[in-house]
Amino acid sequence: MLRIAKLPIAVFALFIIVFPWIARQIPVIEHYTNIMVFVGIYCLITIGLSLLMGYAGQISIGHAAFFGIGAYVSGILTAKYGMNAWACMVIGMAIAAVVAALVGAPSLKLKGHYLAMATIAFGIIVFIIFNEEIEWTGGPDGMSGIPGLSLFGFEFNSVKRYYYLVWGFVLAVFIFTVNVIQSGTGRALRAIHASEPAASAMGVDVFRFKILVFVYSAVLASLAGSFYAHYLNFINPSTFDLFFSVKLLIMIALGGMHSIWGAIVGTGLITFLSNEWLRYFEEFEIIVYGAILLFVTVLLPDGLAGVPGVVKGWFRKQVSDER
Amino acid sequence: MSADIEENVLELQGVIVTFGGLMALSDLNFKVRRGTIKAIIGPNGAGKTTLFNVITGSFPPTEGTVKFKGRPIQHLKAHKIAALGISRTFQTVELFGNMTVIENVMLGCHTKIRTSFMASGFAVPQSRRKEKQIEESALKILKFIGLADKFKDSADSLPLGEQKLLEIGRALASEPELICLDEPAAGLNETETHVASSLIKAINAKGTTVLLVEHDMKVVMNISNEILVLNYGEKIAEGPPEDVRNSHRVIDAYLGGVA
Numbered sequence A: 001m002l003r004i005a006k007l008p009i010a011v012f013a014l015f016i017i018v019f020p021w022i023a024r025q026i027p028v029i030e031h032y033t034n035i036m037v038f039v040g041i042y043c044l045i046t047i048g049l050s051l052l053m054g055y056a057g058q059i060s061i062g063h064a065a066f067f068g069i070g071a072y073v074s075g076i077l078t079a080k081y082g083m084n085a086w087a088c089m090v091i092g093m094a095i096a097a098v099v100a101a102l103v104g105a106p107s108l109k110l111k112g113h114y115l116a117m118a119t120i121a122f123g124i125i126v127f128i129i130f131n132e133e134i135e136w137t138g139g140p141d142g143m144s145g146i147p148g149l150s151l152f153g154f155e156f157n158s159v160k161r162y163y164y165l166v167w168g169f170v171l172a173v174f175i176f177t178v179n180v181i182q183s184g185t186g187r188a189l190r191a192i193h194a195s196e197p198a199a200s201a202m203g204v205d206v207f208r209f210k211i212l213v214f215v216y217s218a219v220l221a222s223l224a225g226s227f228y229a230h231y232l233n234f235i236n237p238s239t240f241d242l243f244f245s246v247k248l249l250i251m252i253a254l255g256g257m258h259s260i261w262g263a264i265v266g267t268g269l270i271t272f273l274s275n276e277w278l279r280y281f282e283e284f285e286i287i288v289y290g291a292i293l294l295f296v297t298v299l300l301p302d303g304l305a306g307v308p309g310v311v312k313g314w315f316r317k318q319v320s321d322e323r
Numbered sequence B: 001m002s003a004d005i006e007e008n009v010l011e012l013q014g015v016i017v018t019f020g021g022l023m024a025l026s027d028l029n030f031k032v033r034r035g036t037i038k039a040i041i042g043p044n045g046a047g048k049t050t051l052f053n054v055i056t057g058s059f060p061p062t063e064g065t066v067k068f069k070g071r072p073i074q075h076l077k078a079h080k081i082a083a084l085g086i087s088r089t090f091q092t093v094e095l096f097g098n099m100t101v102i103e104n105v106m107l108g109c110h111t112k113i114r115t116s117f118m119a120s121g122f123a124v125p126q127s128r129r130k131e132k133q134i135e136e137s138a139l140k141i142l143k144f145i146g147l148a149d150k151f152k153d154s155a156d157s158l159p160l161g162e163q164k165l166l167e168i169g170r171a172l173a174s175e176p177e178l179i180c181l182d183e184p185a186a187g188l189n190e191t192e193t194h195v196a197s198s199l200i201k202a203i204n205a206k207g208t209t210v211l212l213v214e215h216d217m218k219v220v221m222n223i224s225n226e227i228l229v230l231n232y233g234e235k236i237a238e239g240p241p242e243d244v245r246n247s248h249r250v251i252d253a254y255l256g257g258v259a
Ligand SMILES: Nc1ncnc2c1ncn2[C@@H]1O[C@H](COP(=O)(O)OP(=O)(O)OP(=O)(O)O)[C@@H](O)[C@H]1O
Pocket: B019, B022, B024, B042, B043, B044, B045, B046, B047, B048, B049, B050, B051, B091
């Protein structure tokens, strides 16, 4: 019953297709295509997180760990063992799925603050492993020599090519997730968000659905990690720290948790802020994020994706006041 | 024996529930005959909601057996019990406020769909067809409970009386054999109470067995075939309304001047 309009998705897809061309015409934003690759990579994570947090109502402040698992599995298996990059990507997702199920099973029984703490703890543990397992991960210095991606001899060796590869995946994942939201599965997730006792009394296997959506979001984060590793050819643990998990949270909070579009909007904004517009703030960047989070939670509880609704409501009020 | 199973939809044997030192239900035994309306009454804290929680699997009893159609179910999780054919409403409204009226009822159909995450994601025609069917049957239920014209409203926006009706509608969506209604008339005015009690009668007329917890004695006396009286977790009377009304223990414990 919940319908997500198709037209905006088509318009958005069109925008994504023409963006590199537009950026090339305007020298000052030419490098935006590169930033958009990162937006796409992060969108893969936040789309899953939006389903987990916004729809199913389960918080996670540990998704940087799954992002890191994907990146390191791809990095280690391709750079050290010369395995096929696509196969490694799938292996990374499978490992992320298993880890998510193992971590999720006990933690998803917890509520609110406790779930937040459990996922933070998990994120920190994985971060420590990335730092300490020097033999495998290269430790704090990171690991380099991760090859790029190619398919049947076609090399994704330019920014533009990688851009289309990543955004192809983002659009597919976005549509898949929209379908889930509009199905009985999405309804069950929203029911769990509203009332677990009522959901289970109506036959929803609450635990199963929570695990399912947690695993799904972890798999997407892992996929994003693989893309990240193959794009930069170098990774180090600091990318996958607690702050990144928080940043993901800020992305979907700013965009609006209760709408899948929020994930896209928030991710785009925060990524451009931190890579471009806020570069000059350097270490004060975090203060700006704090301010954004405060601003959104107080003034825009539905995030930027909620703004059209607010505006519509405002117009309707004006019209009815005039009568 | 099998005739007994046919006859009794629900049977409780020696059910005990303790919360720490508190005995919320003590050695409770009773049966619910198929196709009847059985009311559970008793003063505040008597254990009525606890009884519903045990029957519908919110938590298992500390001891004892709950049999549904002859099969022990006390160890099953709530969603499994729902799938077997027991549905419920809640004393304090537990609607899905983030959903529309019709979506609430559609969620009630959850036991009738086999939702696979992958099938949903790829929007296979089969699962989309199922959605259409569910939408139609949900609309039928909304007509039955008189909320069809509000199907698109947010469940949150309904007045309490309609929220209570919607909870009943949601519980009906799974086509249960036994429906447990926890104070459906609480907080309703006289007209709304009348609507609710006619609705319960109509549900029962369609063959659904009803277990009813209700404080409004007029409703209870009017529509139930049998009444069970609880006091401090103990059964103090059971029988047809006229017998219970005249039982001294009941009058002492509960009805006081009301009846
Ligand atoms: N989860 C719980 N933990 C501890 N004690 C509980 C719990 N649920 C109920 N109780 C206690 O068990 C007793 C029975 O409560 P219950 O809610 O079943 O009563 P009730 O008959 O439904 O009352 P009311 O008419 O007020 O709804 C009460 O003393 C209550 O405080």
